[in-house]
Amino acid sequence: MAKNAIIFHGTGGxxxxxxxxxxxxxxxxxxxxxxxxxxxxINVEPIADFLPMVLAAHAFDAETVLVGHSAGAALLLALLEHLDAPVSQAILVAGYATRPNESDEPVLQASYDWDRIRSRVDDICFINSVHDPYGCDAAQGRMMFDHLGGTQIVRDEGHFGDYDQVYDSFELVDRLIA
Incomplete structure (x- = not known):
């Protein structure tokens, strides 16, 4: 089986x-x-409308690695919950599972089946910053970690790339992927 990786961008990206x-x-x-x-x-259309399109557009199997940034990481929660079979790894960068700020967040579900999400990924990792300008911070990472286990990594590197934060490489994510 070939190894696959899918990298999901965030809101407006x-x-x-x-x-x-x-x-x-x-x-x-x-x-x-x-x-x-x-x-x-992403994060414009309601997740209930958006998710079926994403599920239909990609193949997911035991050799798949999912990487999501910001709203792309939030998308991974819904995606994992609705997969038919487990994937190898999910890395959620600046992810969140509840509204991190005052903005509407249509990428979020009202609730999550944490047990089902856990059963659909062999290895999950959360990378968040102590300070994130959008609220996708270490507390959000800790909440997801508390529900799902895995690995939580806390840095102090903002949003790990944004319109005003140059972040052209990310050695940590590369090292985490087997």
């Missing part, structure tokens, strides 16, 4: 910003088939 192209190149060099889909509807 696209697959060609921040560290996503860099990680794509690194994983491709290691033999992964990498997808960096463009989802302009």
């Amino acid at each position: 696209n697959p060609d910003v921040a560290w996503y192209p860099w990680l794509d190149r690194r994983l491709t060099a290691r033999g992964y088939r990498v997808a960096r889909p463009y989802y302009p509807g």
Whole structure:
């Protein structure tokens, strides 16, 4: 079975910003088939409408690694809950499971089946900052960790890439992927 990686961008983003192209190149060099889909509807369309499109657009199996940043990480929670079979790994960067600020967050579900999510991923990792300008902070990472286990990594590196935060590479994420 070939190893697959799917990198999901955040709200208002696209697959060609921040560290996503860099990680794509690194994983491709290691033999992964990498997808960096463009989802302009992420965190714009309600998750109940958006999720079926994402599920239908990709193949998920025991050799799949999912990486999500910000709203892309929040999307991974819903995605994992609705998969038919487990994936190898999920890395949620600046992720969140509850509203991190005053903005509407249509990417979030009203609730999560934490046991089902846990059963759909062999290894899960949360990377959050102590201080995140959008509230996708270490407390959000801790809440998800408390529900799901895995590994929580706390840094103090803002949002790990944003319109005003250059973050062209992300060695930590590359090292975490087997």
